[in-house]
Amino acid sequence: MRKYLRGLTLSGIFALLIVSGLILLHLLLLSKTFxxxxxxxxxxxxxxxxxxxxxxxxxxxxxxxxGINLNEPIFDGERLRYAFLxxxxxxxxxxxSGNWTFATQFPVMxxxxxxxxxxxxxxxxxxxxxxxxxxxxxxFLLGSGFGGYNIVQxxxxxxxxxxxxxxxYLVSNNVSxxxxxxxxxxxxxxxxxxPMSLVFLHQRxxxxxxxxxxxxxxxxxxWSKRPNKRLALTIGVIVGLSPLSHYHTFIAMLIVLLIVxxxxxxxxxxHKVNNLFLIAAVSILLALPQILYLVxxxxxxxxxxxxxTFRLGWMVEPTIGSxxxxxxxxxxxxxxxxxxxxLWINFGLVLPxxxxxxxxxxxxKKFRDLYSGILLISTIAITLFFLxxxxxxxxxxxxxxxxxxYFQFFAAPVIVALFIWVAKFSKLVGLIGLLIFVxxxxxxGVLDQIPRVLVKTEQIPVIFGSDSIAMAEFIKKNVSQxxxxxxxxxxxxxxxxxxxxxVMVGYPGWLWTRGINYSVREGNLKSYYSNPLTNTNIPxxxxxxxxxxxxxxxxxxxxxxxxxxxxxxxLFRSGQYSLYAIK
Numbered sequence: 001m002r003k004y005l006r007g008l009t010l011s012g013i014f015a016l017l018i019v020s021g022l023i024l025l026h027l028l029l030l031s032k033t034f035x036x037x038x039x040x041x042x043x044x045x046x047x048x049x050x051x052x053x054x055x056x057x058x059x060x061x062x063x064x065x066x067g068i069n070l071n072e073p074i075f076d077g078e079r080l081r082y083a084f085l086x087x088x089x090x091x092x093x094x095x096x097s098g099n100w101t102f103a104t105q106f107p108v109m110x111x112x113x114x115x116x117x118x119x120x121x122x123x124x125x126x127x128x129x130x131x132x133x134x135x136x137x138x139x140f141l142l143g144s145g146f147g148g149y150n151i152v153q154x155x156x157x158x159x160x161x162x163x164x165x166x167x168x169y170l171v172s173n174n175v176s177x178x179x180x181x182x183x184x185x186x187x188x189x190x191x192x193x194x195p196m197s198l199v200f201l202h203q204r205x206x207x208x209x210x211x212x213x214x215x216x217x218x219x220x221x222x223w224s225k226r227p228n229k230r231l232a233l234t235i236g237v238i239v240g241l242s243p244l245s246h247y248h249t250f251i252a253m254l255i256v257l258l259i260v261x262x263x264x265x266x267x268x269x270x271h272k273v274n275n276l277f278l279i280a281a282v283s284i285l286l287a288l289p290q291i292l293y294l295v296x297x298x299x300x301x302x303x304x305x306x307x308x309t310f311r312l313g314w315m316v317e318p319t320i321g322s323x324x325x326x327x328x329x330x331x332x333x334x335x336x337x338x339x340x341x342x343l344w345i346n347f348g349l350v351l352p353x354x355x356x357x358x359x360x361x362x363x364x365k366k367f368r369d370l371y372s373g374i375l376l377i378s379t380i381a382i383t384l385f386f387l388x389x390x391x392x393x394x395x396x397x398x399x400x401x402x403x404x405x406y407f408q409f410f411a412a413p414v415i416v417a418l419f420i421w422v423a424k425f426s427k428l429v430g431l432i433g434l435l436i437f438v439x440x441x442x443x444x445g446v447l448d449q450i451p452r453v454l455v456k457t458e459q460i461p462v463i464f465g466s467d468s469i470a471m472a473e474f475i476k477k478n479v480s481q482x483x484x485x486x487x488x489x490x491x492x493x494x495x496x497x498x499x500x501x502x503v504m505v506g507y508p509g510w511l512w513t514r515g516i517n518y519s520v521r522e523g524n525l526k527s528y529y530s531n532p533l534t535n536t537n538i539p540x541x542x543x544x545x546x547x548x549x550x551x552x553x554x555x556x557x558x559x560x561x562x563x564x565x566x567x568x569x570x571l572f573r574s575g576q577y578s579l580y581a582i583k
Contacts, residue, residue, distance in 0.1 A: 015134035019120045022141055026112045026196060029452055033201050034104045037457060042100065042464040045452065046174050048202030053463055054510050055204050056497040058084050059103065062091030064476060064500030073496050074506025075516050076484060076542070081294050082514070085245050086111070086208040108204055111211040116141070118214035123413045125221050126373060132416050135438055140195070140412035141445075145348035147190045148177040148444030170451045174459070177448040181321040185338060191321040191398060192346035194445030195405045201452075206402060209246025212238050213406065216253060220260065223275065224373070232275040233282060240286025243294060248393065248402035250287070252384060257283075259380055309392050313339050314400055321398060347404075349441045354411040357418040358382055370424075371417050381410035395513055463492055467575030471548070472498030474572045474579065484544040485579075488529070489522055490552040494577065504542050529559040532582075533567060539582050546571070549578045 033048045044052040057073040058080070068088075072078040086107065094103035116137065123133035155175075156166040169175065178193025192198070199206040216238045223231040239257065242250040257279065264272040315322045316339060323342040326334045343351060358378045360367055368375055388403040419437065423430025464472075472494040479485065479501070487495050491507035504521055505511070511518040521542075528538040529549075539547070547568070553559035554576065561578075568580035 009130075011129070011131035015120075015124075015130035018134035018138055019116065022137060023113050023116050025449065025453070026116065026141075026200065027109050029196065029201055029449070030105060030109050030112060032452065032455065032460060035101045040466055040469065041462045042469070043457070043460045044463050045201060045455075045460060047176075047197070047452075049461055049463065050491060050507075050509065051202040051204075053491050053493070053497045054507070055087055055090075056104075057493075057506070058082070058087035059090045059094060060496070060498055060500035061502070062088050062500075063094040063103075065481060071502055072516075073500070073502045074510055075518065075521075076502040076504055078516060083205045083209075083244050083246050085241075086204045089208075090204075108207045111207050112200065115207070115211040115214045118211075118218045119409070122214065122218040122221055125218070126371065126377065126413050127417060127420070129420070132420055133413070135434070136413040136416040139350075139416065139438060139441060140408055141200075142194045142196070142442040142449075143348070143350050143408060143412065144178055144194045144197075144442070144444040144448070145190060145192060145344075145346045146444065147180060147193065147345075148447040150180075151175060151177045151447065167450060167454070170447075171454045171456075172459075174451050174455065176451075177444050179321075183324050185324040185326050186341070188324060188338065188342045188345045189315075189321045190346055191315060192401060192404065193448060194442075195408065197445065197448050197452075198401050199405060203402075205246045206249070206405075209242065209249030209402075210405075212242055212245055213249050213252060213409075217256070217409075220256070221373070224260070224272075227272050227275045229275065229278060232278045236279040236282025237286065239279070239283040243287050243290035246402075248399075249406075251387075251393065252403065252406040255383055255387065256380055259376065259383060263376060308394075310390060311392050311397075312390065314389050314404075315342065315397050317392075317397055319397060348444070349437060350408060350411060350415070353415050353418070353437065354378075354381065357414050360418065361414070367418075367421055370421055374414060374417060377410050378414050381407050381414060384410070395515065399513070464494060464498060465575075467577055468492070468494040469498060470574040471572065471577040471579065474574070475499040475501060478571070479546060483546065484542060486525060486528065486539060486542070486544045486547040486582075488525070488548075488550060488552040488557055489518075490550065493550075495548055504544070526557050529553050529557045531560060532563050533560075545581065545583055547580050547582050549580070551576045 029045075032045050034042070034044045034052050036042050054074070061071075061073040062068065062084075070080045072080045089107045090103045093106060094100065097103060119140065120133050120137050123136045124130055127133050127136065151170075152166075155161065155169055156163075159169075161169060170177075176193075176197070178190055178197055180190040183189045200210070216235060219231055219235050219238070223235060239250075239253050242253055257276075261273075261276050261280075264276055311317060313323070316335075323339050325338050328334055358381075361374055361378045384403055384407040388400045388407065391400075393400060393403070415437070416434065419430050419434035421430070422433060475485070475495060476499050479499075481501070485495050485501060485503070487493055487503045489503075489505045489507055491510070493503060493506065495501050496503045496506060504525060505518050508518060508522065524535075524538050524541070528535045528547075532547075539545070547564070549559050549561060549564055554561060564578070564580055568582050570578060571581055572579045
């Protein structure tokens with residue numbers, strides 16, 4: 001280590017500072033994604049308010065259940081078909097330590113750091129420059145569209161705020177510079193931002209997937225230069241582990257391997273082809289049982305829509321944040337131009353500069369000769385981008401952003417290579433162009449981190465306070481694991497997120513994205529809460545012996561609390577949470 005540090009050049013030190021800063025930034029952001037404060041309240045960042053309680057359902061299920069059962073914690077009777085490995089890992093830490101903060105944060109922090117380090121290594125192997133690799137990693141992790149410029153124009157310049165007052169405005173209002181879901185044509189919504197703002201903060205499965213992908217790509221680069229069976233075997237194992245690690249990452253890996261294999265077969269590299277067969281064999285052997293488990297018996301329909309479907313254009317279908325079109329959509333320009341504007345607003349300079357780079361890669365042999373593998377990397381990037389434009393992989397099209405993260409993973413080093421190539425002809429033009437591009441494309445991403453980093457602990461939302469935690473502890477100690485509890489479909493549910501018990505019907509947003517038809521069951525439970533004395537058949541229908549009356553039941557589902565108090569035995573009450581035995 002000391003020898004390595006002595007050998008660092010000035011550019012190497014600068015690259016080390018960039019990578020170290022990116023890692024520290026991510027760890028800081030992850031530390032605010034979930035933690036237990038000094039009063040015992042469980043808090044999560046605004047961006048994780050909906051997702052972290054979902055992941056907690058799996059963590060607590062694995063931590064507090066005997067053995068490993070694969071029942072879906074948010075829809076009793078359904079099989080768990082989510083990529084749950086990262087939550088299983090946290091459950092192991094939770095069972096060993098009993099510390100929610102440590103168990104939740106430690107695994108993803110380690111995975112995040114590994115992912116960023118191997119991303120840098122793969123970029124350096126391609127660009128042959130530490131400083132260029134550091135800048136490419138900076139562009140990848142913070143590159144975004146134009147949302148930040150709009151905020152600056154309206155809330156800083158037009159509002160006449162000082163820089164300090166502008167920062168205070170961002171922090172106190174928890175302003176996201178990348179999210180705008182209420183645009184009216186000709187304005188366009190903004191739904192894409194820096195990858196960490198989209199997925200790295202609260203999508204725990206993606207963090208594991210990103211870690212595996214960065215290692216996978218680094219090893220694949222090494223293998224492409226010196227093919228050998230040991231590397232091929234390792235790559236196959238990584239791909240084989242990815243289905244239950246992260247769904248979209250598995251797809252991205254398959255696309256990469258397909259393109260690499262096609263090129264190898266075209267060039268008739270016998271040694272590489274033999275190694276690729278080994279990668280494929282190991283990948284299939286490990287992945288196929290996971291795929292069959294995830295797919296078999298799955299209810300593939302949500303309403304009348306298929307789970308995976310072809311459509312032309314990301315976010316063109318009406319949904320939150322979709323492309324706003326003009327009322328007259330008959331002409332092609334009434335659809336095409338708004339969609340192109342949508343892409344331009346969201347991806348900013350990354351998209352057009354990458355498109356220009358890809359054209360130059362195809363046309364300029366000297367450019368290809370300077371950077372070995374640039375045609376392969378560019379082809380992977382553009383394939384992933386168009387794949388995301390042609391196929392919707394989950395019911396909510398927004399989730400395709402994970403595919404676009406991998407597009408940006410490959411696009412970033414290719415774009416940096418362009419400016420370095422230009423610098424071969426004019427050093428001033430190349431370096432100034434690179435500096436302007438990096439600053440322009442990461443401005444929104446950097447601005448978006450200000451409220452996330454500077455937010456005070458007391459401003460971070462509480463998801464579970466002392467009342468719900470006390471109820472969960474009572475349930476864990478006094479209700480056996482095979483007994484069922486009727487609850488509402490709130491996403492802040494102490495039964496599923498803290499006690500590790502399955503619920504009849506969880507949060508509809510989670511169930512819808514998994515293709516689960518929940519409406520009949522939710523309707524039955526609503527009827528039961530509002531009139532438990534005349535709907536006595538419902539607990540029998542679902543085999544439930546207990547019912548939890550919570551704030552959602554009282555205020556949203558209009559629970560008849562008088563009937564519960566008079567008819568059923570109250571086992572435990574904590575604040576607005578009441579648990580009844582309904583035998």
